[in-house]
Structures are given as C-alpha cells and as structure tokens.
Amino acid sequence: MPVLGAFVFPPIDELFRWKGFLFEGTPLEVNKTVLLILISSLLILVIFIGGGRKKALRPGPVQNVVEMTYEFIDNGITKDVVGHDAGRYTPFLGSLFLFILFLNFWEVIPFLQFPPTSRMAVPGFLAIMVYILYLVVGFKNQGFKYLTGHLFPPGVPLALYILVTPIEFVQLFLVRPFSLAVRLLANMMAGHILLTALALLTAYALKNAPIIAIGPFLLNVGVTGFEILVGFLQAYIFTLLTAVYLGDALHPEH
Amino acid sequence: MSTLLLAAQQAGELKDGLQSIGAGIVYGAAAIGPGIGIGLVVGNAIQAMARQPEMQGTIRTTMFLGIAFTEALALFGFVLFFLAKS
Numbered sequence: 001m002p003v004l005g006a007f008v009f010p011p012i013d014e015l016f017r018w019k020g021f022l023f024e025g026t027p028l029e030v031n032k033t034v035l036l037i038l039i040s041s042l043l044i045l046v047i048f049i050g051g052g053r054k055k056a057l058r059p060g061p062v063q064n065v066v067e068m069t070y071e072f073i074d075n076g077i078t079k080d081v082v083g084h085d086a087g088r089y090t091p092f093l094g095s096l097f098l099f100i101l102f103l104n105f106w107e108v109i110p111f112l113q114f115p116p117t118s119r120m121a122v123p124g125f126l127a128i129m130v131y132i133l134y135l136v137v138g139f140k141n142q143g144f145k146y147l148t149g150h151l152f153p154p155g156v157p158l159a160l161y162i163l164v165t166p167i168e169f170v171q172l173f174l175v176r177p178f179s180l181a182v183r184l185l186a187n188m189m190a191g192h193i194l195l196t197a198l199a200l201l202t203a204y205a206l207k208n209a210p211i212i213a214i215g216p217f218l219l220n221v222g223v224t225g226f227e228i229l230v231g232f233l234q235a236y237i238f239t240l241l242t243a244v245y246l247g248d249a250l251h252p253e254h
Numbered sequence: 255m256s257t258l259l260l261a262a263q264q265a266g267e268l269k270d271g272l273q274s275i276g277a278g279i280v281y282g283a284a285a286i287g288p289g290i291g292i293g294l295v296v297g298n299a300i301q302a303m304a305r306q307p308e309m310q311g312t313i314r315t316t317m318f319l320g321i322a323f324t325e326a327l328a329l330f331g332f333v334l335f336f337l338a339k340s
Contacts, residue, residue: 012336080315179326186329237322244319 007204015196016119016189033116040102040116048098073097073239081243083250089243092133096126097239100184104231107191108224115231118188120181127181130242138249149252180241187234191227198223277338284331291324 022030051066059067073094074087082089100117107115116122138146150172151165198220205213299317303310 076311076315080312179330182329182333183322183326186332190332233318237318240315240318241322 007201009197009200012193015192018114032114033119033121036106036112036114036116037103037122040099040106044095044098044102069098070094077239077243081240082247086246086250089246093239093243096130096242097235100126100235100238101232104188104235105228107188107195107227107231113192113195115188115192117184117234118192120185123181123184126184126238127177130180130245131177134242134245134249137246141250142252145252146249176245180238184234184238187230191223191230194223195220195227273339277335280338281331281335284334285328288324288328291327292321295320295324 018031018033020029020031047062048066048069051062052070054063056063070090074090077093077097078086078090082093103117103122104115106112142149151168152161153164153168156164198216201216202213202220205216295317299313299320302313306313
C-alpha cells in the first residue's frame with residue numbers, strides 16, 4: 001500500500017506563469033492571460049452593445065440584464081457615492097466593474113479556471129488609471145485646495161499636524177493606488193492557490209486512498225461557490241473605492 | 255575541512271527553514287488585527303441594520319468600504335509572505 005505524505009505542492013510560479021503560444025518573443029506575445037482578457041473584452045462589447053441597442057418596451061432577457069446592470073452602477077454606485085451630478089462617470093465605472101467582473105469569473109469557468117486579475121499587470125494597470133483619474137479630477141475641480149484639504153484636515157489640533165500630514169500624504173499618493181491593486185490581486189491569487197491546492201489534493205487522494213478524496217472534493221465545490229461571491233465582491237469593492245476617491249476629488253469634505 | 259563544508263550546507267538549510275518560519279509568522283501576525291477589525295465592522299453593521307432596517311442600503315455600502323480598508327492590511331501581509339519566502 002502506498003504511503004501518504006509525499007504530496008508536493010508545485011512552486012507558485014507554475015500556477016501563474018503561462019507560456020506564450022502566439023507571436024512568441026515579441027512584445028505582442030499572447031498567452032492564456034492575454035487571451036482571456038481579449039475574450040472577456042469582446043464578450044462585454046457584444047453583450048452590452050447588442051443588448052443596449054434595441055430599446056424594446058418589453059425587454060428580452062439580455063436587454064433586461066443589461067439594463068439592470070446599468071441601473072445598479074448608475075444608482076448604487078455613481079449617484080449614491082460619487083454625487084448626484086456625476087452621471088458622466090457612469091460609463092467609466094461601469095466598464096471598470098464589468099471588466100473586473102468578467103476577468104474574475106474565469107476563475108470558476110470549468111477547464112479554464114484562471115483569473116487574469118491574479119497577475120499584477122491587470123490590477124496594477126487599472127489602479128494606475130484610477131490614480132491618475134482622481135488626481136486629475138481633484139486638481140481640476142478644487143485646484144490646490146484638493147491637496148491642502150487632504151494634508152491639513154480641519155479640526156485637528158495644531159501640534160498633531162506633524163503626525164497627520166505625513167500620514168495623509170502617504171495615504172493619498174501611495175497607499176490608495178497600492179492597496180487598490182493589491183486587494184484585487186491578493187484576493188484572486190489566494191482563491192486560485194486555494195482551488196489548485198484542493199484540486200491537487202483530490203487527485204492525489206484519488207490515486208492513493210480513494211475514500212478520503214471525498215473530503216477535499218466537497219470542499220473544492222464549496223470553495224468554488226465561495227469564489228463566485230469573492231469575484232463579484234472584489235469587482236464591486238474596486239468600483240466602489242474608485243467612486244469614493246472620485247467623489248472625494250469632486251466635492252470637498254462634507 | 256569536511257566539517258566546514260557540512261556547516262556551510264547546514265547554514266543554507268537553516269536559512270531556508272528560517273525563511274519559511276519567518277514567512278509564516280509574517281502572514282499569521284498580519285491576519286490577527288484585520289480579523290478582529292472585520293469582526294467589529296460587520297458586527298456593528300448588523301446591529302445597525304437590525305435597529306434601523308430602512309437604512310440597510312447605506313449601511314451595507316459603508317460596511318463593504320470598512321471591510322475593504324481593514325482587509326488591506328491582511329492582504330499586505332499576504333503579499334509580504336511571498337516576498338519573504340523568495
């Protein structure tokens with residue numbers, strides 16, 4: 001009887017680095033991550049342009065989903081968080097939400113099971129985009145008062161500014177974009193590692209002691225359901241935080 | 255000479271082992287505070303929802319914001335875990 005205990009987890013790089021299969025060696029190299037990003041962009045375009053074009057009075061299923069999504073972003077995020085006069089940010093926030101949502105959901109699609117958001121390039125790029133956007137909007141709307149309002153918050157005792165100002169500076173210029181990117185990355189990465197570990201454990205147990213394979217298998221199914229929730233929640237939180245930063249840039253402290 | 259070689263080899267193993275222990279402590283310690291923090295945030299949000307069900311939407315949004323900010327610390331620990339291991 002084979003002995004349990006020789007289970008080896010592959011190095012982390014093996015889970016996240018994919019070999020290119022098109023245009024290898026050029027900057028335009030295509031691997032699984034890039035392919036999934038392209039497919040999801042295309043899917044979003046087809047579903048949402050196709051569903052939004054025909055403005056039927058009695059909407060079909062696709063149009064219904066499209067309109068509900070728009071309503072969710074417009075009412076739940078833009079109007080509630082950014083401000084009632086900020087309707088023009090809905091397209092940006094909507095695209096952001098849908099892009100992250102579709103990328104996250106590749107985690108639970110059978111046989112593909114890899115979220116492109118678990119590579120730093122995607123959340124990093126999105127976070128830099130949001131970073132530039134809220135700084136530009138802030139300085140454009142409030143001028144220099146955007147910076148002073150943040151660095152010297154009113155109602156703080158004078159001596160405490162020695163402590164508060166550096167913290168606020170780091171918060172505004174470093175922690176915000178960094179935590180935005182790392183939050184999405186770490187959540188998807190942890191989910192992927194967890195699912196991989198459970199799947200490998202199931203396969204290993206199946207080979208050596210089939211009876212106990214049921215444990216990790218059921219756990220894997222449960223965690224997959226949990227990952228759907230996490231994928232949605234992370235897309236929502238990323239969009240919500242972007243909206244909070246934008247609202248902060250548009251309107252001074254209430 | 256051979257004892258020196260052995261010592262050098264053991265030092266390498268020792269380094270690997272200590273790195274793994276350090277990485278484990280980094281993530282474990284980083285998860286304590288956010289764990290307590292998220293518990294507080296969600297607990298208070300539930301209490302607020304139970305007291306004032308008509309404010310549910312606003313409370314939920316604010317709760318997610320609070321969770322996101324608290325959780326960030328644990329996630330920094332998660333990233334540092336990989337940095338400490340390699």
